[in-house]
Amino acid sequence: MYAKVYGETTCGINGEQIIVEVDISNGLPSFDIVGLPDTSVKESRERVRAALKNSGLIFPMTRITVNLAPADLKKDGSGLDLPIAVGILVSSGVLQQEQVDDTIFVGELALDGTIRQIAGVLPMILHARDIGRKNIVIPAGNCAEGRLVDGIDVLIPASLLELVEHLRGEKVLDVLDKEAICAAATSVYDVDFAEVRGQQVVKRALEIAAAGGHNILMVGSPGSGKTMLARRLPTILPPLTEAEALEVTKIYSIAGLLQRQERVMLERPFRSPHHTISSSALIGGGSVPRPGEVTLSHHGVLFLDEFPEFSRTALEVLRQPLEDGYVTISRVQASLTFPANFIMCTAQNPCPCGYLGDKKRECSCKQFEIGR
Known part of the structure; x- marks a missing residue:
């Protein structure tokens, strides 16, 4: 039958x-x-x-x-x-x-x-x-x-x-009630850009980057607040629209990262992969392509700390999504296109030890290491 x-x-x-x-x-x-x-x-x-x-x-x-x-x-x-x-x-x-x-x-x-x-x-x-x-x-x-x-x-x-x-027809199930998406009303971040004291130059640069959707590179010695400032960059971005919130929620649902108690993604994504990440994990991949970090950062911020430590291959694959706002992954099983419209925020030390130009601590790096 x-x-x-x-x-x-x-x-x-x-x-x-x-x-x-x-x-x-x-x-x-x-x-x-x-x-x-x-x-x-x-x-x-x-x-x-x-x-x-x-x-x-x-x-x-x-x-x-x-x-x-x-x-x-x-x-x-x-x-x-x-x-x-x-x-x-x-x-x-x-x-x-x-x-x-x-x-x-x-x-x-x-x-x-x-x-x-x-x-x-x-x-x-x-x-x-x-x-x-x-x-x-x-x-x-x-x-x-x-x-x-x-x-x-x-x-x-x-x-x-x-x-x-x-x-x-023996036991009728109730239809699930609907809930309106209201991204602007309930969006709450754990951190706040207003918590930062001082650092007026960097704060102004981050405000310009947020206003224009520009990428930004921060250079400074360890402990100067680069990571702390980067984590607060999403809080000064405009609230997600309903269409953007639904699109981001779709991506996180497919990736299995949508928590059970979370109804919709109301905050702009902030992704901070480790510098040992592979190019496939960064851009997406697998036998059946799955979203990578650039797609999980869609409508949000991708933060690359210790920027020079990332492999050259991983950095080269960022070229297409930065230019086009999407990434196409081709495999034997399928060729799929994922959205990847994000702000890239990077941070690095001025030299391997991190204290080049510091007024209180002397740099211990050799000249060829600084040049490299």
């Missing part, structure tokens, strides 16, 4: 609809997943089997074939567990096809049938709304992201059994 269920995955910073086709036929018991799945998707077989059994639902002991379309798109993550399980239930007759036609299912299944939180739910909801879907089922742990999107009904069942009861 054939069934078709809709799921979602992420491609870059956007959602992508996945058609989960399930066919149950006579033959020796087997469970095959095709359609370019990665390891985490292949492991869905064991999670789905255990979740169905432990939820008191029947797992058919026949030949099960699951196809994830489009077949040329690499599927990663565990968010396809739920649509695969629902597809098996429809194909085995527990649910009817018309009960799932207007709904998209997203979520990871635990072995006891509970639905676990996943990364990247916000862009999935936005894409589901844009293609005209009426309902989407997401994990309860992602409810904060579900509140941000109007125009689509969001359901948050706690378990697979609760979802089945809802689809059968």
Whole structure:
């Protein structure tokens, strides 16, 4: 028996609809997943089997074939567990096809049938709304992201059994209430630019950089306040608009950095990677490209402390995002473009020891070290 269920995955910073086709036929018991799945998707077989059994639902002991379309798109993550399980239930007759036609299912299944939180739910909801879907089922742990999107009904069942009861009409789930994005009203930073005393020249330079979106380099001896000033640069930037806040939240949702209690990113990002960072971690990468530090700094500040200590390769890859405001990453599996419109703030010592030109402490570096 054939069934078709809709799921979602992420491609870059956007959602992508996945058609989960399930066919149950006579033959020796087997469970095959095709359609370019990665390891985490292949492991869905064991999670789905255990979740169905432990939820008191029947797992058919026949030949099960699951196809994830489009077949040329690499599927990663565990968010396809739920649509695969629902597809098996429809194909085995527990649910009817018309009960799932207007709904998209997203979520990871635990072995006891509970639905676990996943990364990247916000862009999935936005894409589901844009293609005209009426309902989407997401994990309860992602409810904060579900509140941000109007125009689509969001359901948050706690378990697979609760979802089945809802689809059968035995127990109706409440639609998640919406919450308006108001970036300007509740944005609170842990630090404040007004806390800085003195340093009038540097403060004026940071104000100009913030006003014009310029990059800035600070040179000074250790303890002069370079890092302290850099951390306060985002606090004098204009508040995020609703569109910017939603875009930044999408990026952090995909990266798995959106905290459960956080509804939306209201503060401008501040990223400060260590100087040992690789070029792939800085710019983004992986077999299926993921956002790097330059994308996580989008609409915010990328702070590079000890600037001369970064590798030349890492610094060279910053050229394109600084000029274009985006970065394109090409891999065998995919070629994706990520936004990267940020202010780069860098800091360095004037010499290896840091005291060249200091009035109180003598520099101990040799001339060739200073020149290098």
